[in-house]
Amino acid sequence: MKIAIMGSGGVGGYFGARLAQGGSDVTFIARGAHLAALRGHGLRIESATGNLHLPRVQATDEPASIGPVDLVLFAVKLFDTEAAARAIRPLVGPATGVIPFQNGVQARELLQQELGEAPVMGGVAYIGAVIREPGVIAHTGTMHRLVFGEFNGRRSARAEAFLAACQRGGFDAELAGDILLRIWQKFVLLVGVSGSTTSMRMPIGPIRANPLTRAFLRDLIAETAAVGRALGVALAPDEAESRLAQLDGFPPEMTSSMHQDLKRGHRLELMWLSGAVVDLGRQAGVPTPANRAVRDILALHADGPAA
Template identity: 30%
Template sequence: MEIRKVSLVGLGALGVMFGNQLQKTMEKGSFKVVADRERIKRYEEQGIYSNGERCSFEFQADDEGTPVDLAIFAVKYNGLSDAIRSMKHQIGENTMIISTLNGIKSEEVLGEAFGHDKVVYCVAQGMDAVKEGNSLTYKNMGMLVIGEKKMEEPTERILALHGFLNSHGVKCEIENDMYRKMWSKFMLNVGVNQVVSLYGGTYGEIHKEGPSREMMKSAMREVIALSEKEGVNLTEADLEYWMGILATLSPDGKPSMRQDVEARRMSELELFAGTVLELGKKHGVDTPVNREIFDRITEMEKGY
């Protein structure tokens, strides 16, 4: 199993960061960014920059194209439906699909659209990318963690994807229980993305002891309680793992949700607190911290 042709949809922070790395290391014509023609024209006129360097992306109009070996979805959850339509010509019988989206839902949605057998579970972690307008800055690229939903040992396609990404400068690790890993990352997002957005700061806001850091941990512990009901069984050890990851991020960095709030765009609140509240209702588990976060950010968004 060899990966020679790759398409990516979504030029947010992760799309630009990982896409630029692949563009620079793959053979010319083998990596393309898929978008509608109007968006492509804007990208070409304005340029897209990563750490001050103009990216030399090759584009593919979304109304044409042929199947690729690997399709990367790097959009926000509220843009996933449009991305699925844009990538319909890129997905073939043997295409692998990965998603860098937050939350615990995108793999299921992509599986329903293209076939669950094509989807490799993926989590992006450890990056501190900030995108403003058409310019991205970052210090830590972080990594992708991949695997089947649950496996005893890596399958052939997981090993192939792992080898491909690492050989092209995208750090990648394999996880045997990706469903649990996704829940663990979801717990992090529920805490960090929402609280930094609410307090109007950067990662530096939750590096220090204080109300925001305590709210973050409390929001994450509500996810731990729900995970037990869902049979995932996260623990305090998972929370402490992420606290260690957070400590390595630039204090000037911002999660994507905070960047949305600053730009007065609708955020992924429904994907984070909304999912927590939905699961809390399902299992009869109180989630007061996420309720407070949901209500306060909803009020902020009403003012846009």
């Protein structure tokens, strides 16, 4: 299977390496020092599931040089979605699938605006991975799972082919018939974790242990679920309680990528997480005061360090 990795950071770099290990024809799209390292020394994965070094990989900063592929694993930061979607147009042929493995719920619409409806599939990634240094991806823990599918629920040939490629790559994968619901279930959880840890500058353990901050965390989750239901997503009535119970099982030191980005002075995905809940809530007529608080508190940091 010919696969292009658009965004070769933690998610794209890790799963792209495993797919290449399993025999897929993988090309990494990257830039800067990371691209130079990929070209010069290959790609190294540091993981409790097994270290991996691919001494030679295909890597470029010009998607048009690759030509049409079977599948694009789309894993750029949310704020880069529109520009990246335009850049991958030359990769998209009549049967190409484009699967965004991103944090928000708006990628489908943005990608369809640029590429049309037919190529765009849905996906959810479950992994903790970052670029430790150029050319090196560090995987935290042992979870490495992709869930994906067609929005019409059918088991298409391209989805089945990608499932087989994932299985050969040696990581967990699921072809789901309810991918929109699965995307929103992760979004509900992620908005709570990212909004609370980043606004409070603390990991999840102390937040869930304190009655006041736990209540705020629950409000972030409940508002997001209410917005999803108002938009027609079949989230359960007790979605907030289920996600909060799920969080109770996470390691107390766990935090969010947005919290890490804040600490490093990087741009935040704020407006595509809590900010998106506020915007979608306004459209759906659902109040979102907790998520608005997170958005407004962090607004001065959204584009990097405050002036």
